[in-house]
Amino acid sequence: MKKTLIPTALGLVASLGLTTAALAEIRLGASISATGPAAFLGDPEAKTLEILVEQLNAAGGIGGENIALVLYDDAGDPNKARTFATRLVEDDEVVAIIGGTTTGTSMSILAVAEDAEIPFISLAGAIDIIDPVKRHTFKTPHTDRMACQKIFEHMQNQGFTGIGLISGTDGFGASMQAQCKDVAGDFGITIVADETYDPKDADMTAQLTKIRNAAGVQAVLNPGFGQGPSIVTRNYRQLDIGLPLYQSHGVASDGFIELAGTDAAEGVRLPGTALLVADLLADDDAQKPVVTAYKAAFEGKTGIPVGTFGGYAHDAFLILTDAIARADAAEPAAIRDAIEATTGLAGTTGIYSFTATDHLGLDLSAFRMLEIKDGKWMLAE
Amino acid sequence: MSELLQFLFSGVTVGAVYALVALGFTIIYNASDVVNFAQGEFVMLGGMITWFAHAAGLPLPLAALIAIAATAALGVAMNKLAIEPARGAPVVSLIIITIGASIFIQGAAQLVFDKQIHSFPAFSGDDPIRIGGATILPQSLWVIGGALATFVGLWVFFTRTLLGRAVLATSNNRLAAQLVGINTNFVMTLSFALSAGIGALAGVLATPITLTSYGVGIGFALKGFAGAMLGGMGNPKGALVGGFAIGLIEAMTAGYLSSQYKDAAAFIMILLVLFFMPQGLFGRKSTDRV
Numbered sequence: 001m002k003k004t005l006i007p008t009a010l011g012l013v014a015s016l017g018l019t020t021a022a023l024a025e026i027r028l029g030a031s032i033s034a035t036g037p038a039a040f041l042g043d044p045e046a047k048t049l050e051i052l053v054e055q056l057n058a059a060g061g062i063g064g065e066n067i068a069l070v071l072y073d074d075a076g077d078p079n080k081a082r083t084f085a086t087r088l089v090e091d092d093e094v095v096a097i098i099g100g101t102t103t104g105t106s107m108s109i110l111a112v113a114e115d116a117e118i119p120f121i122s123l124a125g126a127i128d129i130i131d132p133v134k135r136h137t138f139k140t141p142h143t144d145r146m147a148c149q150k151i152f153e154h155m156q157n158q159g160f161t162g163i164g165l166i167s168g169t170d171g172f173g174a175s176m177q178a179q180c181k182d183v184a185g186d187f188g189i190t191i192v193a194d195e196t197y198d199p200k201d202a203d204m205t206a207q208l209t210k211i212r213n214a215a216g217v218q219a220v221l222n223p224g225f226g227q228g229p230s231i232v233t234r235n236y237r238q239l240d241i242g243l244p245l246y247q248s249h250g251v252a253s254d255g256f257i258e259l260a261g262t263d264a265a266e267g268v269r270l271p272g273t274a275l276l277v278a279d280l281l282a283d284d285d286a287q288k289p290v291v292t293a294y295k296a297a298f299e300g301k302t303g304i305p306v307g308t309f310g311g312y313a314h315d316a317f318l319i320l321t322d323a324i325a326r327a328d329a330a331e332p333a334a335i336r337d338a339i340e341a342t343t344g345l346a347g348t349t350g351i352y353s354f355t356a357t358d359h360l361g362l363d364l365s366a367f368r369m370l371e372i373k374d375g376k377w378m379l380a381e
Numbered sequence: 382m383s384e385l386l387q388f389l390f391s392g393v394t395v396g397a398v399y400a401l402v403a404l405g406f407t408i409i410y411n412a413s414d415v416v417n418f419a420q421g422e423f424v425m426l427g428g429m430i431t432w433f434a435h436a437a438g439l440p441l442p443l444a445a446l447i448a449i450a451a452t453a454a455l456g457v458a459m460n461k462l463a464i465e466p467a468r469g470a471p472v473v474s475l476i477i478i479t480i481g482a483s484i485f486i487q488g489a490a491q492l493v494f495d496k497q498i499h500s501f502p503a504f505s506g507d508d509p510i511r512i513g514g515a516t517i518l519p520q521s522l523w524v525i526g527g528a529l530a531t532f533v534g535l536w537v538f539f540t541r542t543l544l545g546r547a548v549l550a551t552s553n554n555r556l557a558a559q560l561v562g563i564n565t566n567f568v569m570t571l572s573f574a575l576s577a578g579i580g581a582l583a584g585v586l587a588t589p590i591t592l593t594s595y596g597v598g599i600g601f602a603l604k605g606f607a608g609a610m611l612g613g614m615g616n617p618k619g620a621l622v623g624g625f626a627i628g629l630i631e632a633m634t635a636g637y638l639s640s641q642y643k644d645a646a647a648f649i650m651i652l653l654v655l656f657f658m659p660q661g662l663f664g665r666k667s668t669d670r671v
Contacts, residue, residue, distance in 0.1 A: 034496070036496075202590065209387045238507075259498055
């Protein structure tokens with residue numbers, strides 16, 4: 001009896017040690033559209049998450065615990081996103097979800113997350129994601145409503161009173177179209193022409209011709225993402241419309257300039273984040289250290305220039321890890337409360353301060369009006 | 382007036398691409414009664430391989446030729462590996478096999494290339510040409526010219542050369558053609574190679590305007606199929622007219638009705654054709670001897 005007591009006791013202690021080692025891992029889930037029509041946006045997001053998780057784990061994780069990332073590719077399909085979200089919650093038992101590259105996929109995922117009471121940080125643009133506020137859903141990009149407001153603010157300063165609108169019929173394009181129509185009056189702007197195109201269309205000259213021929217058009221706004229806005233921009237130049245063209249933050253990346261062509265993209269204005277003009281930031285800008293660090297890490301690892309979309313994923317991860325570090329336990333409820341208590345956290349998109357009624361945490365100040373000159377991003381006057 | 386002209390130009394540009402796809406459908410349908418739904422993927426490959434070769438440093442004309450040759454080879458491979466082994470199966474099974482091949486090619490393209498959207502420079506510059514208040518891109522002229530040249534080339538091939546007539550004979554009556562000494566297997570291979578090459582040509586010419594990515598094949602296949610159905614499946618003249626017609630209908634719908642329903646136009650056409658005129662504009666009414 002005595003002979004077996006000590007080895008048994010030692011064995012028990014050792015096995016306890018092993019079980020705690022197995023528990024010392026924070027499971028993070030992600031459903032990103034790395035392929036499909038939103039691959040433009042989702043691919044940098046997926047790469048960013050992988051790079052950041054690797055970086056964090058190499059630095060020792062959070063409180064000694066490593067992050068385990070479970071990443072799924074929903075290809076921009078809301079049905080697949082819902083399936084993956086369910087799998088993350090039930091099979092992979094994650095404590096939080098980052099994802100929903102597009103508005104459509106975000107709406108699917110948040111339904112699952114709210115039901116399972118798991119915090120979800122969305123990477124999509126539409127205002128419906130956080131308005132009305134849902135307890136467990138947060139988001140990092142500026143809303144489409146804010147984009148409209150920023151753009152209209154600039155247009156008002158330029159003295160425009162009548163504009164033409166050409167929108168993609170995808171979730172984001174349609175949502176931003178509705179928001180812009182809603183806020184246009186606040187800036188004294190009337191929408192005199194309103195056209196749409198399918199995101200997969202190859203030619204928008206017909207719609208642009210109608211806009212050009214409408215009376216009183218002084219500028220044109222194109223809500224949308226993916227290849228549509230690139231083609232609109234090329235057609236715009238082809239038709240030689242000559243009026244200022246404004247795009248949404250859905251195309252705030254170098255890929256847009258490349259596809260549209262430097263010629264066609266010359267003079268296009270859009271609201272963008274500090275990431276695109278990292279070199280132009282003042283040294284005392286609160287965002288400069290975060291932006292520069294992310295830019296170096298991403299471009300060093302992938303060789304691709306940074307874009308706002310990778311930045312959204314970076315900020316979501318930053319918010320989450322900051323919250324986990326502050327939370328009492330790495331449990332969904334505690335993490336959710338810690339996220340909601342975030343104040344003054346400088347990310348690449350802006351400075352985040354969440355409250356119980358504000359799950360976006362940004363205001364218009366971090367949004368900068370940019371203009372493309374010579375294929376490069378400049379601050380617009 | 383200039384508005385109508387602009388819509389016309391826009392319609393004729395996309396219509397030319399649809400016409401080339403429809404021609405591809407027609408050739409394979411004529412040779413084997415199979416509607417090859419992988420036709421759209423050939424267009425995608427034409428554009429993607431050209432981009433890939435060009436980005437790797439090759440001059441554009443060489444990249445285009447390589448793309449067309451590689452896609453033609455892939456068409457032949459598809460015939461050898463997917464269609465020929467299932468020769469005895471009903472036509473519906475063969476059509477489903479082509480759908481499977483299309484999904485396979487799409488998946489392979491994602492892995493071999495990447496998932497982003499790509500383009501390459503237009504052949505003769507980007508400066509639009511102004512005609513009567515409307516503008517047309519030089520690349521659009523290339524596409525339209527390409528479609529017409531291909532059609533003329535095919536017409537000469539089928540009516541004036543012995544090999545072309547052998548292809549027509551095989552499509553008319555396979556057994557009789559074999560009895561007369563025509564190598565029907567070679568004819569099938571040739572049809573697939575030709576059809577894939579034409580699809581690739583469409584992709585090469587259209588990409589500077591429409592951009593390309595791994596998923597563009599399905600859209601082209603459906604619109605091209607609508608064009609081929611409208612013109613009469615199996616009739617090359619019908620394919621040309623049908624393709625241009627679908628393009629024009631799309632542009633006019635977007636211009637005069639509503640841009641929301643642009644895509645619906647092509648599919649409503651398929652429904653109307655199937656309901657009222659299943660043989661299309663130029664097709665022969667088929668009769669069965671009982």
